[in-house]
Amino acid sequence: MAQVIDGKQLASQVLEDAAAEVEWLKHHFESVPGLAVVLVGDDAASQIYVRNKIKRAKEAGIASFEHYLEADTSQATLDALIQELNDDPGVHGILVQLPLPEHIDEARIISSILPEKDVDGFHPANVGALSQGRASLVPCTPQGCLIMLRHVHQDLSGKNAVIVGRSNIVGKPMAALLLQENCTVTIAHSRTRDIRKVCQEADILIAATGSPGLIQSDWIKPEATVIDVGINAIEVDGQRKLIGDVDFDGASQVAGAISPVPGGVGPMTIACLLLNTTRAAKNQLT
Numbered sequence: 001m002a003q004v005i006d007g008k009q010l011a012s013q014v015l016e017d018a019a020a021e022v023e024w025l026k027h028h029f030e031s032v033p034g035l036a037v038v039l040v041g042d043d044a045a046s047q048i049y050v051r052n053k054i055k056r057a058k059e060a061g062i063a064s065f066e067h068y069l070e071a072d073t074s075q076a077t078l079d080a081l082i083q084e085l086n087d088d089p090g091v092h093g094i095l096v097q098l099p100l101p102e103h104i105d106e107a108r109i110i111s112s113i114l115p116e117k118d119v120d121g122f123h124p125a126n127v128g129a130l131s132q133g134r135a136s137l138v139p140c141t142p143q144g145c146l147i148m149l150r151h152v153h154q155d156l157s158g159k160n161a162v163i164v165g166r167s168n169i170v171g172k173p174m175a176a177l178l179l180q181e182n183c184t185v186t187i188a189h190s191r192t193r194d195i196r197k198v199c200q201e202a203d204i205l206i207a208a209t210g211s212p213g214l215i216q217s218d219w220i221k222p223e224a225t226v227i228d229v230g231i232n233a234i235e236v237d238g239q240r241k242l243i244g245d246v247d248f249d250g251a252s253q254v255a256g257a258i259s260p261v262p263g264g265v266g267p268m269t270i271a272c273l274l275l276n277t278t279r280a281a282k283n284q285l286t
């Protein structure tokens, strides 16, 4: 049986680090890190995530500013809110929950956030910095995955890492981080030929497809480390249930280590968001 990587436990350690940073900022600079969270529309899952983020922020001593906007909010109104948050010295981090409604230009909103307040790491300036291996605000989910991998492996150098999924928020930044760790990185996706065979070569397999249970035990190299980024809500007997992109029961018979869903990458993502917020606040000290 594979080692199960406990995301909740690791996340609580990261949250402790964030809380210690907050204390340091308060004590030495009388600065309280502030995180603004913007949610447009009333998607139920998004509301759960946003509530979790705010709860954890409070626990870490971070001030949170919540902005809930109607689904039919105009681009101009959202633009104006971002400007206001950019100009607010008490706000060190801005998170605009994605996806945004169809009529909003997502790329324009992301680009309008000050890069130093972009705690998601999605601004082109931060994406460019990560791609060039310069220090920056790194997207929270890949950062959390890397902490999980480092928990299992002292050295990732030379390992074959296969990332399934090529999104801007997980797949691509994950590839950049693993390249920095000297992995041999492959990004597989929906058009990849014989994707199962590609995955079978992976010492490290990152599943970020949004396709529930796609990855089966026979895709996995014996003793590989599997990180499941998928968080898919399905209904079983009228009950909401979360499952990952990996068939956990099968995969854990083959893998050396595996992260579960829930209790894996999700809590790590939130913890890294708060760590990014304290980093952003530190960088904004005048």
Ligand SMILES: Nc1nc(=O)c2c([nH]1)NC[C@@H]1CN(c3ccc(C(=O)N[C@@H](CCC(=O)O)C(=O)O)cc3)C=[N+]21
Pocket (backbone or CB within 6 Å): 048, 049, 052, 095, 096, 097, 098, 099, 120, 140, 231, 242, 261, 262, 263, 264, 265, 266, 267, 269, 270
């Ligand atoms: N700008 C932006 N940044 C994000 O980081 C972002 C986003 N938009 N949009 C949506 C996704 C999704 N996401 C999750 C974070 C934590 C859990 C999480 O904590 N999940 C718990 C379970 C929570 C539950 O019961 O639903 C777990 O996996 O154990 C899930 C999902 C962040 N996202």
